[in-house]
Amino acid sequence: MGERVTFPSSTGPTLAGIIDEPEGDVRGWAVFVHGFTLGKDSPAAARISKQLAAEGVGVLRFDNLGLGDSEGDWGDGSFTVKVADVVQAARFMADRGTPAELLMGHSWGGAAAIAAAPELESVRAVATACAPFDPSHAEHHYDDLVDEVLAEGNAVWQVGGKRLNLKRGMVEDVRAADLEHRIADLGKPLLILHSPTDSTVGIENASKIFAAARHPRSFVALEGSDHLLTRPGQAQRAGRIISAWADQYLQQD
Numbered sequence: 001m002g003e004r005v006t007f008p009s010s011t012g013p014t015l016a017g018i019i020d021e022p023e024g025d026v027r028g029w030a031v032f033v034h035g036f037t038l039g040k041d042s043p044a045a046a047r048i049s050k051q052l053a054a055e056g057v058g059v060l061r062f063d064n065l066g067l068g069d070s071e072g073d074w075g076d077g078s079f080t081v082k083v084a085d086v087v088q089a090a091r092f093m094a095d096r097g098t099p100a101e102l103l104m105g106h107s108w109g110g111a112a113a114i115a116a117a118p119e120l121e122s123v124r125a126v127a128t129a130c131a132p133f134d135p136s137h138a139e140h141h142y143d144d145l146v147d148e149v150l151a152e153g154n155a156v157w158q159v160g161g162k163r164l165n166l167k168r169g170m171v172e173d174v175r176a177a178d179l180e181h182r183i184a185d186l187g188k189p190l191l192i193l194h195s196p197t198d199s200t201v202g203i204e205n206a207s208k209i210f211a212a213a214r215h216p217r218s219f220v221a222l223e224g225s226d227h228l229l230t231r232p233g234q235a236q237r238a239g240r241i242i243s244a245w246a247d248q249y250l251q252q253d
Contacts, residue, residue: 051239
């Protein structure tokens with residue numbers, strides 16, 4: 001069982017997370033950022049984090065605003081808020097004496113990890129899985145509600161068994177998000193994992209991220225994987241790849 005923790009979000013409400021502790025010797029520490037409406041217990045977040053922990057890398061995975069065990073209203077979030085909360089998570093890890101050298105993210109969380117990394121001195125490397133090049137890619141999930149949200153200020157969005165409050169501020173912030181320049185200015189090694197058959201966030205997103213990034217940059221195809229990495233062994237394989245790639249960037253004390 002991981003250690004359950006809480007820490008303040010960038011906007012006030014308390015966020016809840018789990019730290020998957022390393023088994024045996026500690027190689028380093030990381031933060032994992034989940035996808036748009038998923039959560040810390042989604043297959044990609046939980047299985048990749050546990051795989052890293054099994055290989056000596058402790059990982060904090062946490063629920064974003066209004067999801068899972070975290071407080072607040074999901075609709076009060078945005079890409080800007082998500083990035084700020086990733087920074088909060090990394091600062092929490094530093095305050096407890098386990099600063100994160102590795103920042104990982106799945107799907108929309110991968111975009112947020114790239115955007116947050118330059119603000120975090122302890123982070124030495126970034127890894128993404130199935131991440132979009134443009135954060136506004138998320139709008140296709142709720143495009144039938146956009147007109148109502150912009151006209152009325154909010155709308156209830158039924159997704160994945162959840163009832164989420166979609167607000168105008170979030171829609172406008174997501175549309176305004178610019179990841180391209182943040183990729184170019186990342187200044188840290190970047191690993192891009194993506195499935196060639198991802199039908200949610202197409203493989204062309206990985207190509208664009210890779211093209212915009214500076215060296216050192218790496219790409220690995222997760223052939224046979226779906227976007228959510230739910231099939232047996234997919235997330236664990238991604239975790240093993242990240243673990244091997246990140247080894248040279250982790251603490252060697």
